[in-house]
Amino acid sequence: MNTFKSVFDNYDWDTIQSKIYQTTPKDVERALAKNKRNLDDFLVFISPAAQPYLEQMAQQAHELTQKRFGKTIQMYAPLYLSNECQNICTYCGFSLDNKIKRKTLTENEITLEIEVLKKARFDHVLLVTGEANHTVNIHYFLKTIAQIKNNFSTISAEVQPLSTEEYEQLHNAGIYSILVYQETYHRDVYKQYHTKGKKSNFDFRLETPDRVGTAGIHKIGLGVLLGLEDWRTDSFFNALHLDYLQKTYWQTKYAVSFPRLRPAEGVIDPNFIMDDTDLTQLICAYRLWNEDLEISLSTRENEKFRDNIIPIAITSMSAGSKTNPGGYVVDSQSLEQFEISDERSASEIAQVISSKGYEPVWKDWDRSYTKID
Amino acid sequence: MLPFKIGDRTFESRLFLGTGKFGSNKQMEEAILASGSELVTVALKRIDLETETDAILAHLKHPKINLLPNTSGARNAKEAIFAAQLAREALETNWLKLEIHPDPKYLMPDAIETLKATEALAKMGFIVLPYIHADPVLCKRLEDAGTSAVMPLGSPIGSNKGLKTIDFLEIIIEQSRVPVIIDAGIGSPSDAAKAMELGADAVLVNTAIAVAGNPILMAKAFREAVIAGRKAFEAKIAQQHNRAMASSPLTAFLYE
Numbered sequence: 001m002n003t004f005k006s007v008f009d010n011y012d013w014d015t016i017q018s019k020i021y022q023t024t025p026k027d028v029e030r031a032l033a034k035n036k037r038n039l040d041d042f043l044v045f046i047s048p049a050a051q052p053y054l055e056q057m058a059q060q061a062h063e064l065t066q067k068r069f070g071k072t073i074q075m076y077a078p079l080y081l082s083n084e085c086q087n088i089c090t091y092c093g094f095s096l097d098n099k100i101k102r103k104t105l106t107e108n109e110i111t112l113e114i115e116v117l118k119k120a121r122f123d124h125v126l127l128v129t130g131e132a133n134h135t136v137n138i139h140y141f142l143k144t145i146a147q148i149k150n151n152f153s154t155i156s157a158e159v160q161p162l163s164t165e166e167y168e169q170l171h172n173a174g175i176y177s178i179l180v181y182q183e184t185y186h187r188d189v190y191k192q193y194h195t196k197g198k199k200s201n202f203d204f205r206l207e208t209p210d211r212v213g214t215a216g217i218h219k220i221g222l223g224v225l226l227g228l229e230d231w232r233t234d235s236f237f238n239a240l241h242l243d244y245l246q247k248t249y250w251q252t253k254y255a256v257s258f259p260r261l262r263p264a265e266g267v268i269d270p271n272f273i274m275d276d277t278d279l280t281q282l283i284c285a286y287r288l289w290n291e292d293l294e295i296s297l298s299t300r301e302n303e304k305f306r307d308n309i310i311p312i313a314i315t316s317m318s319a320g321s322k323t324n325p326g327g328y329v330v331d332s333q334s335l336e337q338f339e340i341s342d343e344r345s346a347s348e349i350a351q352v353i354s355s356k357g358y359e360p361v362w363k364d365w366d367r368s369y370t371k372i373d
Numbered sequence: 374m375l376p377f378k379i380g381d382r383t384f385e386s387r388l389f390l391g392t393g394k395f396g397s398n399k400q401m402e403e404a405i406l407a408s409g410s411e412l413v414t415v416a417l418k419r420i421d422l423e424t425e426t427d428a429i430l431a432h433l434k435h436p437k438i439n440l441l442p443n444t445s446g447a448r449n450a451k452e453a454i455f456a457a458q459l460a461r462e463a464l465e466t467n468w469l470k471l472e473i474h475p476d477p478k479y480l481m482p483d484a485i486e487t488l489k490a491t492e493a494l495a496k497m498g499f500i501v502l503p504y505i506h507a508d509p510v511l512c513k514r515l516e517d518a519g520t521s522a523v524m525p526l527g528s529p530i531g532s533n534k535g536l537k538t539i540d541f542l543e544i545i546i547e548q549s550r551v552p553v554i555i556d557a558g559i560g561s562p563s564d565a566a567k568a569m570e571l572g573a574d575a576v577l578v579n580t581a582i583a584v585a586g587n588p589i590l591m592a593k594a595f596r597e598a599v600i601a602g603r604k605a606f607e608a609k610i611a612q613q614h615n616r617a618m619a620s621s622p623l624t625a626f627l628y629e
Binding site for chain 1: 393394395396397398417418419420421422446447448452455456459475476477478479531532533580583584
């Protein structure tokens with residue numbers, strides 16, 4: 001099967017990095033003046049040279065986002081099903097070598113957790129797990145989806161990479177979107193952070209979105225873990241990946257997220273610091289390059305940043321999130337994957353969104369579209 | 374201004390509205406009322422069919438406003454037909470805006486699947502209004518398949534670029550036996566007026582109103598533009614001349 005790897009292998013990290021850092025103000029002005037933009041323009045917009053043009057970028061991003069998505073913000077909530085994990089990832093709270101109590105939610109516990117989400121109005125749930133194939137596998141996912149599918153119009157999953165056949169099973173069961181983050185596109189650095197477990201296989205992860213696309217899943221979400229490597233270069237490769245996927249699996253929607261490394265128990269500090277200006281620049285760059293890309297912002301980010309980024313380019317937000325299995329009600333003290341920063345409730349966030357002149361959208365999908373036989 | 378009919382329903386207003394992209398449901402409702410529209414399209418996927426009190430529908434309950442459910446999100450005929458049946462049952466209307474765009478990037482309508490679905494839905498008794506490219510042959514094929522109207526795009530949906538397909542729209546309007554509603558890309562009231570001057574039966578507008586600085590005022594502007602354009606069409610627009618009429622015509626000698 002032809003995959004992104006065949007495109008990716010034609011690129012060299014250092015060449016791209018030096019291209020980014022050699023961008024000039026003239027390049028930025030030229031890219032800003034264009035109507036149709038390509039990856040070269042994205043590279044320009046993420047360069048240090050573009051930072052003085054941030055207000056202009058934000059203005060254009062605001063207009064493009066409203067034109068495409070209107071004055072709306074989609075609402076979703078994560079549901080952490082398990083923190084069992086066979087991988088060692090030095091930045092993650094669920095890492096195998098982190099001596100913590102492990103937990104995978106039972107059917108009854110899931111019932112209790114989703115009650116809380118339904119009360120908060122959520123109709124889009126994102127299922128999250130670590131990677132523990134003996135217990136938290138396709139059978140567990142299918143069972144869970146069958147259990148909750150009448151409670152949510154949209155079910156997304158951010159779980160370990162699976163096979164094409166397994167993604168097909170998820171698609172048929174009613175999963176709407178799959179999120180899978182490469183973490184970093186720097187092959188050697190990837191190895192340093194992912195020392196053990198199935199996740200240490202860079203190529204298997206790199207080719208995961210191809211398997212998701214082949215299976216016909218409606219939406220694919222990508223991202224890099226910002227803080228592992230130079231965010232500019234990593235983001236270029238993430239955009240390259242999106243560009244390839246969008247051309248190959250053209251019936252699929254795409255989304256991008258911006259997990260910035262946050263403190264968690266027993267994990268490292270970020271190697272590369274990305275400040276709020278950088279993150280705003282990156283978000284704008286994605287929008288200026290790709291008008292129809294969905295852009296999601298989680299509760300990793302703080303209140304001030306989240307409130308102010310709404311009118312710039314964001315299309316979906318989580319709220320009131322717990323990043324530990326059972327966090328909503330069953331076992332609020334279990335270990336979390338990362339500390340959230342914005343702790344406001346879903347209704348508070350919805351109010352903030354409304355006060356900015358935007359409509360919080362709870363439902364934007366109907367189960368009737370997902371796989372009809 | 375002449376009223377017009379789709380199926381057996383008569384419309385005074387030739388402006389149809391979309392319900393997406395508004396900053397709040399209240400704003401959407403006010404804009405619709407200001408527009409004078411009698412037909413508004415609403416995406417099935419946005420509606421909560423299980424509650425009696427869906428937030429969007431609650432704001433569309435007005436005696437003059439008819440609902441036109443759409444199948445946005447469907448990637449093929451099969452999904453669209455299934456969604457249409459659900460919409461008919463839940464919203465108690467056999468009217469349907471058929472949208473099949475397998476490409477989520479530009480939301481380009483799939484001609485093949487749309488034709489297939491129109492044929493099936495018309496047989497099932499639906500009043501089908503399909504969103505399509507400005508393709509004159511496809512329009513005739515849809516007529517044969519039992520469509521109740523055609524909704525060709527003026528330019529890519531949500532682009533606000535106006536009537537980029539004008540030459541094809543003129544052919545469609547000239548040939549059509551069913552109402553022609555220009556659906557996508559209308560960015561400003563002047564675009565809507567132009568569409569009406571061409572002889573389109575109606576226009577459907579969403580982004581240009583929802584995303585305007587003042588959606589309610591913009592809805593009024595569209596209302597007036599559509600009326601003006603239609604009146605101009607009915608009044609028969611004076612022909613354009615590329616040069617002044619010659620004062621000594623070539624044929625004057627015949628009458629000397």
